[in-house]
Amino acid sequence: MSKRIIKTDRAPAAIGPYSQAIVANGFVFVSGQIPLDPHTGQLVQGDIQAQARQCLENLKAILEAAGTTMDKLVKVTVFAKDLKDFQAINQVYSEYFKENPPARSFVEVSRLPRDAAIEIEGIALLDDR
Secondary structure, eight states: OOEEEEOOTTSOOOSSSSOSEEEETTEEEEEEEOSBOTTTOSBOOSOHHHHHHHHHHHHHHHHHHHTOOGGGEEEEEEEESOGGGHHHHHHHHHHHOSSSOOEEEEEEOSOOGGGOSEEEEEEEEOOOO
């Protein structure tokens, strides 16, 4: 069983000893993405929707670097510092998953890296085109 490391400059570099994603056994396992701008390495400014959008754009870029798409996500986990942001995050989330959304967990946490308000991770199938 082999694994392939995914690394792209279209998403933020890992801020610790981990990979942006790993491909193994037909799956892509994407590490949690906080709302970092891949060009500046800084947290994006704006409300929770702007931050959720950046997390999802980072996730999308990593999936594309692995050779797959958001449509192939089978499981997503959203970590948020405030469960009161659930509806606002869902509004942005629904823009990315109009039909057949992946399974998802939404978890309130006390703290995230760089004191981000949100982090999103995912598991996708490799694109079989």
